Amino acid sequence: MWSLLLFVIIGLLGSNNSVNALNCTVLPKGNPKFPKNFKFGVASSAFQIEGGWNADGKGPSIWDEYMHNNPDAIIDGSNADDSVESYRLFDLDLKALKDLGVDHYRFSIAWPRIFPNGSVHLRNQKGIDYYNDVIDKLLANGIEPIVTMFHWEMPVDIQKFGGFANSLIVEQFLDYAEELFNLFGDRVKTWLTINEPNQLCKSGYSMALGPPLIRAKGVGEYICFTNVLKAHGATYRMYREKFYEKQRGRLSLPCNVNYMYSKTNSTDEVARAMDYEFGILAHPIFSKSGDFPPIVLKDIEKNSLAEGRKKSRLPSLGKYWTSVIKGSFDFLALNYYTAWPIESSTEPIGDNPSYERDSNFVVGTFTHCPQAKSNWLQFVPQGLEALLKYIRDTYDNVEVKILENGWSDAGGNDDYMRIEYHRNHLQAVVNAINDGCNVTSYAPWSLMDSFEYLKGYTEKFGFYAVNMTSPNKERTPKKSAYYYKKVIETKSLHHKV
Template identity: 75%
Template sequence: MWSLLLFVIIGLIGSEISVDALNCTVRPKGSSKFPKTFKFGAASSAYQVEGAWNVDGKGPSIWDEYLHEHPDLVKDGSNADDSVESYRLFDSDLKALKELGVDHYRFSIAWPRIFPTGYVNSKNQKGIDYYNSVIDKLLANGIEPVVTIFHWELPVNMQKFGGFSNSFIVDHFVDYAEQLFSLFGDRVKTWLTINEPNEMCKFGFGNARVPPMIVAPGIGEYLCYTNLLKAHGATYRMYQEKFAEKQRGKIGIPCNVNYMFSNDSDVTNRGMDFEFGIIAHPILSKSGDLPPIVLHDIAKNSQEEGFKRSRLPSLGKYWTAIIQGSADFLALNYYTAGQIERPTGPVGAIPSFDRDNNLTSTPHAFENCPQASTYLRFVPEGLEALLKYIRDKYDNIEVKMTENGWSDSGGLDDYMRIEYVKNHLQAVLNAINDGCNVTSYAPWSLVDSFEFLNGYADKFGFYAVNMTSPNKERTPKKSARYYKKVIKTRKLNHKV
């Protein structure tokens, strides 16, 4: 899932739409029905729903460790030790999925549940049995498993050596992924490698806002980006070499993109390169490597700051060749949009990503649009514009929507969630009608769960969970009834 961190991410994609023309809604354009091949799903992640944090041989993750030591970091002081107990109660989740009638279910595998130390010589059979059971039950009920290899649950041992700031992680991540392909690839045909690189690297290694809580702005996040891209690319190549011919699966990387509007195309293009392009360009572009403006400006700033070499160097010919083209599709997480502008002077500390990016959020952007219980604004027009941008920029690569959701403080009469889903699905349908290669949609989230730094205070689920009951019963909200009708009819205009 998107890790709702309460921090607005500035600068992503430019737009041909005037900011003044936005009205926080999407009007239908073209066909009113989704294609027969379009797939509807739902999404979750292991840490947020499984609970059982130390049960049946599971090792600790960096999130387990840090939130045990710093409960004050979370909005309501909670953690995911038990969460909604999907490890014990997956059949309850399966019942909800069947009620909705989804085509697929996105979930993640907890690295330390099957390899407690992180190293592949520490195989935990009970963890493997659990995921085998989940996959088999989904398939037995006609639901495709879509599996995220890594959704931030880094084993503590891996972080002792720096985690994604140390190049050693590349080989160990590939080893881990190879085991997953061997164990589950006969049944899993859609894989997502590393969830939301931007959030993980910037907030984990630059600003110390989430585990591993590294304070190294302008350096740490770039080490993370580089090693993450290498781990993703090497995993893709390994799959092609060892598994693709027999298993015939597909691999993508899920990127969270907050579409950023501006009336200045230079500003928006720069924002795109620094936020989305830093991951997308090396993987999806025809030229490969990092965006030229990113390489140039960080090298220039590094020199001016007295460094002997760039804080973010080129990936080089070897790694550029491995990373370029290392995705069969783009997995896209979209929640909201923003607006950016050039500052009157340099911004951010020396060094820092903010100073390299050199853009700021426009004050009071979209303040007339509804706001969720978190910072999220209701801006579905950003999703339609983003999908068209990806179509034009990246040769209309297949896009799978892997997250999209609305938070509230709870309750079954969640009419705003219905409006959010309806408008964002309309944005997807409009984009499809305009030639965009969007093939699936998995909203966040199936059930109310642990929302990282927001704890249980903010709800994203189609199903409410009775957290005080031993069986933590799942109860459908009005949004679940609406989404069920959409899936059944493949149309959006339903009353609930």
């Protein structure tokens, strides 16, 4: 018995880079409780929950336009026009947040709800009033608002100029952000600029998997990455110069990261894969040298010249922008859901050009880890622990706030697999803290079931189910809500539900 247990423990404590080190569960290490000052919350986004897509003067976003022009693109034929109606029914959300006992609530502001055509010269006061009401009610109930400025709801009129494919977006976003600070910064002290650039740029500007439907592999995502980083860096510098002295807020760029495990147990392979998966956005901000990772710049320049181009498809950020972007953070905002096994390819892969060919690693799946309803999501909590240690060792143990992490299923209130997912991922966080990682908060995805873009309402992530056939859209706690409430109350994990 003891020899078997020792074998399992040795396997779990083996190389963080090895696929063979995984058995899809996490054992406790050290003190099983969270620190007293650790904060718990929950997350959402405007497009997915608000509904009221054209209510009270709101302008259209590119996702509104896409859904209406391509109704067959959503797997269940649904749309987000009404969604779970948080615009009309926020008090129901507030009750759920209070029942959970969260310390903070991450939500996003819909750019076209307050500036219908994207320009700050045309305001929609009813939209501004809505967000003021949300912020004031959260604070009145002891819940800190964590506000995402941009969660993919690009105003249609801004996208006409190219969105993140045009460097003009830097000035457009800066104007928008400045108005947010003016409107809400007296009360909002934690800001997130542009959600998940990795997903935004690859899906929208490279692979045409969603709006703005640009297919430009190996080019579009790099232009988008560059403009996101410039918009974020400029926003941070503007805030520090104009607002910080009075408002004392904190900012970050929220990145989604899948941890990469090497099939051959190669640390070099993991380091290179993580430079492409995470470093391409994190290195310019969090490293001491700034700019894109050297190996990424070298690879893409070499490939670009071999294609007959005169310069790289991903040029250096240059001295000025490197100085603006480097250090443009107060913490690292992390979205983690899963991990992937990878191996380097001996032959060129993917389209020419493409991110896949530049990075040159083949992504697989774990045959032994549970699969969520989402085809990209597997149960790999060790990946979170490994990722937090990677951040500790690579980026000078920067403070990390985990602001998305979740499990999808087909629905139902007896969601024991979601409980196990969060129990194991929270154990991974505790283990990382006990190993010296500077992790201070956790806000899983999501408060309630909501519209999941191309998957419609077929994939559920929420702690609360929503009665979509009722005019009042009642929110009902699932088993996982009761579990998470206990975790928050006790700052410990091992509860039965």
